[in-house]
Amino acid sequence: MPLSVLVVDDSPIARKMLIRSLPANWDIEITQAGGGAEALAAYRSGKVDVMFLDLTMPEVDGYQVLETLQHEDMNCLVIVVSADIQAEAVERVKAMGAIAFIKKPVDAARVEAVLREYGVIV
Amino acid sequence: MLTDDRKEALQEIANIGMGQAGASIAQVLGEFVQLSIPRILIVPPAEVPTTLARTVEESTVSAVRQAFYSDMRGEALVIFGQHRCNDLADLIGYEADLDHAAEVELLLDLSNILVGACLGGIAEQLNLAIGFSAPSLMADAIPLSRLLQDNPVPWTAALLVEVDFSLEKRSFACNLVILMPEAEIERLMRAVDLFLESL
Numbered sequence: 001m002p003l004s005v006l007v008v009d010d011s012p013i014a015r016k017m018l019i020r021s022l023p024a025n026w027d028i029e030i031t032q033a034g035g036g037a038e039a040l041a042a043y044r045s046g047k048v049d050v051m052f053l054d055l056t057m058p059e060v061d062g063y064q065v066l067e068t069l070q071h072e073d074m075n076c077l078v079i080v081v082s083a084d085i086q087a088e089a090v091e092r093v094k095a096m097g098a099i100a101f102i103k104k105p106v107d108a109a110r111v112e113a114v115l116r117e118y119g120v121i122v
Numbered sequence: 123m124l125t126d127d128r129k130e131a132l133q134e135i136a137n138i139g140m141g142q143a144g145a146s147i148a149q150v151l152g153e154f155v156q157l158s159i160p161r162i163l164i165v166p167p168a169e170v171p172t173t174l175a176r177t178v179e180e181s182t183v184s185a186v187r188q189a190f191y192s193d194m195r196g197e198a199l200v201i202f203g204q205h206r207c208n209d210l211a212d213l214i215g216y217e218a219d220l221d222h223a224a225e226v227e228l229l230l231d232l233s234n235i236l237v238g239a240c241l242g243g244i245a246e247q248l249n250l251a252i253g254f255s256a257p258s259l260m261a262d263a264i265p266l267s268r269l270l271q272d273n274p275v276p277w278t279a280a281l282l283v284e285v286d287f288s289l290e291k292r293s294f295a296c297n298l299v300i301l302m303p304e305a306e307i308e309r310l311m312r313a314v315d316l317f318l319e320s321l
Contacts, residue, residue, distance in 0.1 A: 011133065011134045013131050013133075013321070014134045014137075016321040017134075056137070056157055056159055057159075083139075083140065083141030084144055084145075085142065086154060086155065104137075104141065105247055
């Protein structure tokens with residue numbers, strides 16, 4: 001059964017750039033969310049295995065999504081994808097339960113390495 | 123000229139560049155920097171002053187100019203509201219009576235980081251070559267309305283990239299204005315189109 005992957009970014013271009021860098025032979029179903037609220041709704045509907053999450057978004061941002069997920073058991077793997085590459089941003093999201101931090105522009109090899117590290121792909 | 127797709131693409135590309143600037147500034151200041159999503163507009167030069175008056179929240183400003191050349195050609199202006207400069211000096215530990223030369227040095231350093239990260243980031247992602255001249259102080263605590271009167275810009279159109287940085291303890295914002303000849307903006311847009319087609 002394909003994994004459910006949710007791509008969260010307010011920029012449709014950024015979502016395209018991320019999707020383009022996912023492993024070609026990965027058996028997945030991709031859903032997209034244009035903001036944090038939409039992402040949480042998708043998560044609550046129970047259909048997210050892996051979430052690629054942007055940090056800087058209007059209204060509900062990536063930090064708020066992480067915080068909410070922490071309160072709701074975080075039953076999915078969250079990989080933060082961000083242009084904000086300050087060391088403190090990386091520490092913050094990891095402390096909030098994200099498994100990895102990938103900087104933009106996204107490097108396909110880095111995405112694959114993270115997915116392998118967590119046994120999402122073999 | 124600036125269709126929604128192009129604007130969206132430039133905004134995201136500039137955003138990636140600004141992330142690098144934010145990280146560099148955080149390192150200089152030793153504090154976490156909050157980044158806003160850059161806003162992008164293209165305006166004719168005649169409208170630059172009114173657009174700036176709307177977005178720069180202070181009436182007294184200092185500004186730094188820095189030329190860039192190669193596949194992208196034009197001039198970048200970084201505009202700082204005056205009392206935000208003072209905040210900044212305070213933040214990095216200068217005394218209240220900041221030595222003027224040190225303040226100018228700080229503005230030049232910050233501008234260099236911003237312009238290099240934003241334009242360098244755009245050029246890199248669009249596969250364009252870019253080089254930079256050294257930044258220089260263009261205006262030192264003058265009324266915003268005089269900024270472009272005193273310094274007429276030869277360009278026929280301006281691409282405005284508005285960025286805000288705020289620090290957790292204090293606010294600090296600046297505006298980045300990229301001035302380019304119209305033909306150069308068209309060339310940039312063609313590069314953006316190629317980028318969009320590659321997605």
